[in-house]
Amino acid sequence: MLFNSIQFLIFFPVVILFYFVIPEKIRYLWLLFVSYFFYMCWNAKYALLILFSTVITYFSGLIIEKIKAQKWEDRKIIKYKKYCVIGSFILNLAILFWFKYLEFMILNLNRMLNVFHFEIHIPTIDIILPVGISFYTFQALSYTMDIYRDKIHAERNPFRYALFVSFFPQLVAGPIERSENLLRQLKIPTRFSVKNAEYGLLTMAYGVFLKVVVADNLSLLIDPVYYNTNDSSTIALTTGMILFAFQVYCDFQGYTQIAIGSARILGFQLNENFNSPYLAKSIKDFWGRWHISLTSWFRDYLYIPLGGNRKGKFRKQINTMLVFLCSGLWHGASWHYVIWGGANGIFSVLEDVLKPYYHKMIARLKINERNVLWKGFRTIVTFAMIDLTWLFFRVNSFREGIGILKRIFVEFRIKWFISSGFFNVFGTTYNFMIIAVSLLCVIIIDILNYNGIDVRKIIFRQQIIFRWIIYWMIYLIIIYWGVYGTGYEQTQFIYFQF
Numbered sequence: 001m002l003f004n005s006i007q008f009l010i011f012f013p014v015v016i017l018f019y020f021v022i023p024e025k026i027r028y029l030w031l032l033f034v035s036y037f038f039y040m041c042w043n044a045k046y047a048l049l050i051l052f053s054t055v056i057t058y059f060s061g062l063i064i065e066k067i068k069a070q071k072w073e074d075r076k077i078i079k080y081k082k083y084c085v086i087g088s089f090i091l092n093l094a095i096l097f098w099f100k101y102l103e104f105m106i107l108n109l110n111r112m113l114n115v116f117h118f119e120i121h122i123p124t125i126d127i128i129l130p131v132g133i134s135f136y137t138f139q140a141l142s143y144t145m146d147i148y149r150d151k152i153h154a155e156r157n158p159f160r161y162a163l164f165v166s167f168f169p170q171l172v173a174g175p176i177e178r179s180e181n182l183l184r185q186l187k188i189p190t191r192f193s194v195k196n197a198e199y200g201l202l203t204m205a206y207g208v209f210l211k212v213v214v215a216d217n218l219s220l221l222i223d224p225v226y227y228n229t230n231d232s233s234t235i236a237l238t239t240g241m242i243l244f245a246f247q248v249y250c251d252f253q254g255y256t257q258i259a260i261g262s263a264r265i266l267g268f269q270l271n272e273n274f275n276s277p278y279l280a281k282s283i284k285d286f287w288g289r290w291h292i293s294l295t296s297w298f299r300d301y302l303y304i305p306l307g308g309n310r311k312g313k314f315r316k317q318i319n320t321m322l323v324f325l326c327s328g329l330w331h332g333a334s335w336h337y338v339i340w341g342g343a344n345g346i347f348s349v350l351e352d353v354l355k356p357y358y359h360k361m362i363a364r365l366k367i368n369e370r371n372v373l374w375k376g377f378r379t380i381v382t383f384a385m386i387d388l389t390w391l392f393f394r395v396n397s398f399r400e401g402i403g404i405l406k407r408i409f410v411e412f413r414i415k416w417f418i419s420s421g422f423f424n425v426f427g428t429t430y431n432f433m434i435i436a437v438s439l440l441c442v443i444i445i446d447i448l449n450y451n452g453i454d455v456r457k458i459i460f461r462q463q464i465i466f467r468w469i470i471y472w473m474i475y476l477i478i479i480y481w482g483v484y485g486t487g488y489e490q491t492q493f494i495y496f497q498f
Contacts, residue, residue, distance in 0.1 A: 104333035132172030190267025200265035207257030212482035
């Protein structure tokens with residue numbers, strides 16, 4: 001059931017109606033039921049995977065709490081706590097490996113066997129990847145680790161904990177919530193609030209705008225270019241590479257905004273997952289603003305346990321590379337995702353290593369880092385580097401990505417962007433206008449957000465007649481400029497595949 005579907009348009013009002021009508025003490029049970037129903041609309045049997053992850057981490061939490069209550073020596077308590085956490089991680093990651101990485105491993109083993117001329121072929125297994133498995137697995141694992149670190153107490157109510165793992169607004173594409181935020185809120189019955197409803201609906205409307213107006217219109221332009229790169233012109237490849245950065249951002253941010261808005265209507269506050277990432281002034285700054293819930297997950301549960309920056313500069317860079325490579329592999333079982341993660345890791349390491357030389361250059365040239373032009377230059381350079389890595393995220397193979405880069409760098413001409421060839425990439429002037437105007441709106445809203453200005457609060461301060469004019473404008477733009485496909489592949493969110 002997609003957020004941008006008729007089914008969800010029927011499903012969500014029914015959820016809200018019953019949620020605020022039934023007694024407060026059992027409302028979380030209703031949310032648990034509809035969350036599983038929401039997921040089972042895709043594939044009913046795969047709901048068992050969520051249940052498995054829930055059961056394992058729930059009992060792991062209880063066992064860790066029981067171990068901590070024992071009157072043993074500290075070393076023994078720590079040892080058994082570690083065993084429990086390791087067991088929880090192994091079982092959950094084994095399921096994730098089976099469904100997401102087993103086929104990838106077999107394919108690569110067969111390639112290695114062919115290289116060494118072994119007459120052995122391991123048969124591949126056709127496995128359907130469960131939607132959102134990486135998201136809810138990481139969310140459940142963070143719960144176990146947080147209990148181990150004494151950040152939270154184990155949840156005794158199995159149904160409430162099951163809701164934490166399966167909460168439908170953020171179930172299949174995040175944000176990856178922490179138990180100290182979402183699980184804490186699930187313990188408190190919420191009441192209907194007009195303020196929450198207004199905030200939530202406007203947030204959801206912006207999410208739908210990002211998805212069906214911006215991302216899906218861009219996909220109609222970008223997808224044909226990448227489906228047949230050999231026959232695509234260099235100007236089309238260049239334009240597609242630049243615009244894909246906005247497509248993936250608006251697609252993922254669109255889902256996130258709908259998730260945050262729908263949860264807000266129900267009375268829950270999810271964490272923001274994006275913070276104007278393309279206005280970042282450095283690679284490190286970008287990754288503090290992009291997919292924040294995943295970045296912080298890897299920081300807290302991989303980077304810091306590996307030693308972080310506490311074991312010397314060299315070890316710090318190794319840990320950084322490992323995190324980015326794992327992040328790439330998390331996104332997909334393919335080498336081009338690993339290369340995408342590795343490229344971001346290399347940029348991050350180089351940025352950190354070259355930082356002292358950067359500050360020396362700034363001092364010698366007497367550059368004012370607060371200067372608007374210098375900030376703009378840094379933003380453009382950062383975007384160019386990030387956009388370069390997005391190419392390997394989008395292509396089907398490393399070889400294809402290198403081939404596209406060769407064509408772009410050898411044949412690139414600035415004059416393309418003022419020629420008729422550039423506008424022909426968009427098909428019609430009307431299509432160009434839709435993309436240009438909608439992207440301009442996104443950029444303006446992000447600039448305001450970057451400077452601490454919430455557009456929603458500005459709208460809510462207006463008189464009712466002006467508010468409703470804005471609401472109707474958003475509605476009409478979505479209806480007339482939105483792209484509504486008939487097939488699942490055309491309308492699904494990009495991050496559903498992860």
